[in-house]
Amino acid sequence: MSTQIPVKDVTPAPAKVEVIDLYANREKIYTRSFTGIFRNLRMLGGAVLFLLYFGTVWLSWNGRQAVWWNLPERKFYIFGSTYWPQDFVLLSALLIIAAFGLFFITVFAGRVWCGYTCPQSVYTWIFMWAEKITEGDRNQRMKLDKTPMSAKKFLRKLAKHSIWMGVSLATAITFVGYFTPIRELIPELFTLQTGGWALFWVGFFTLATYGNAGYLREQVCIYMCPYARFQSVMFDQDTLIVSYDPRRGEARGPRKKDADYKSQGLGDCIDCKMCVHVCPTGIDIRDGLQIECIGCAACIDACDSIMEKMNYPKGLISYTTEHNLSEQKTHLVRPRLIGYAVALLVMFGVFAWAIADRSLVELDVLKDRVLYRENEEGRIENVYTLKIMNKAQHAVTYLITADGLDDLVYEGKREIKAVAGEVLSLPVELSIEPEKLPSSTNEITFHLQAVDDPSIKTNAASRFIGPSVR
Ligand code: SF4
Ligand code: SF4
Structure with missing residues (x-):
């Protein structure tokens, strides 16, 4: 008689798989408006750039548009000079010089390009201004978004989107105007006689400006811009950064204006969160240097105004360096910076010589x-x-x-x-x-x-x- 041996399934139970969602929904950022020296500098820089961009296209030279990329004839006019596809090596050289210029500035002053002159930032600030004049400041906008649709809400939203669309359309027409003479393009556009390509590019750049500055905003800087990724590699301990001084600010906490807060163990930060509310990328600079920080200095302006109101010295958030923060000497002139400066000078010299020596x-x-x-x-x-x-x-x-x-x-x-x-x-x-x-x-x-x-x-x-x- 055979004996049956009982079999027991000893296969280990499958491990519980924890699914981590790598996608985070965007949380809308409601920035607070503010004033200050860096905001004024940014407005001035933006105004100059706007004037150059929107004005240059209207200049004339010898009876034709002064700056005109004539693609059908493959000629690029810049005032008195004409460039041909054979001269594209000069354009490549110019782009390399611009890249080295950006490296130099980044090593020296961090992300000033991002905060002050990058078109993404400049347009985002303009769109935020449109938001403020149509929907109100931070709290009013947050309240408006929570209320159900009404005639008043609809009109405010309509006004905001109309300004956004108007700025986007003007930007797109100007851009295409550098390729199709603007004095011909505008009447053709408004009488619907323009060519299909011009129409396509005007539509494309209008939507790109509207989408980038209206909706994507800080997402472009954080997730899409390659420059944001590699520039942190270029920082050193003497690079200018926007930073909060924790030795002075901590422990943070609210207090009355004239309170003897030192005896309560408090630092200079009153934890008002103004620096967070004005930040276009929605970060808290008090958490340290972060990749999202575009160096716009909005938090410096905001915090300085609070310090002024509290009768504390300004500069709790400031432009500084890591060496400075750790009480070491900051070296403005350093080998890497000198290297970039020399390379820039040499390249610029060769470029100027190539332009001057260019055969007609x-x-x-x-x-x-x-x-x-x-x-x-x-x-x-x-x-x-x-x-x-x-x-x-x-x-x-x-x-x-x-x-x-x-x-x-x-x-x-x-x-x-x-x-x-x-x-x-x-x-x-x-x-x-x-x-x-x-x-x-x-x-x-x-x-x-x-x-x-x-x-x-x-x-x-x-x-x-x-x-x-x-
Ligand atoms: S942390 Fe300050 S400097 Fe950085 S992006 Fe925000 S507001 Fe601008
Ligand atoms: S604005 Fe200045 S005081 Fe207010 S929370 Fe930020 S660091 Fe603190």
Whole structure:
């Protein structure tokens, strides 16, 4: 008789899996309005940038828009200069210089670019101002959002969105105006005669401005901007940061204005949270340096006004450095900063030289596919096509010559006129007696020189091919 052995399932029970949600809903930030020296500086900087952006597009130069990126003709006009796709290396150089400039400023003064001049910040401040004049200050807006829809609420919201949309539309039209002359674009837009692309880009940039400054706001800085990610690597202990002084501020707590708070063990922070309420990224600077801080100094203005009211010294929140906070000496001049400054100076010098030395004419030489031929007089002939690009903003007559071989004869038009911005194609022939040819392949050079301006000249190398020389 067989005996059954009881089997017991000893498989361990599956571990309880805890699901962590990596997505956090955005909590709407209601900022409080404030005044102060840094807010005034920011307004001044923003006004200058706005003037430049909205004003430059309306300037004229020699009967056309002064700054105009003419994409169909692949020409970029900046006042008296015309740039072509061949000059894009200059644009790349300019972008590299701008990047180094930003590195230099970041090492020295932290995120001042973000707080004062970044378009995302500037537009966010403008949109916040629109919010304030239509819906009221922080508490009124919070209350309004909690109340059910009414005619009054609808009108306030409508006014806010109308201003947001108006600013966004003006920004988009101006941007597209740098590519399509603005004096033609605006009437065409409002009579619906504009092209599909212009309409698309105006719509796209309107929505992008409206969405970024109206809704995304600090999310762009925290989650989308690559600069915000890598700049913390560039900070050192001497970089200017916005910081709260915990040695002076703690222990925080409310008190009466003239109370002897020191005897109660309190520091200078009255825990009013004004610094939090004015912060456009919604952080508490008293928790230390955070990646969300764009260095706008709104909290400095807010806290200074509180300190003034309490008759305490200003500067509980201030621009300072980590060395300063730990009572060590701040080094303004340091090797990394010097390195960036030297690199910037060198790059700027080379860029200025490249602009000054930029030729106003370009010459390309295309050799004919037939290597060579013998003409009726027994001379060896080579045929070329010269591509002449007049980059000047006026008509130029050029003189063409070729050298590199003794007794080389140029056959064809020697002088040719190109109007401003014209690209000419000119077929030319060179010939030589066979016995004068030193080799079957010979280096030659074409020269182009403006007849009435010796500074406008260029040359291009090519080859003269002949039969094998015995
Ligand atoms: S903490 Fe201060 S400086 Fe930083 S973003 Fe907020 S208000 Fe601006
Ligand atoms: S504004 Fe100044 S006093 Fe008020 S909570 Fe912030 S740090 Fe403290």
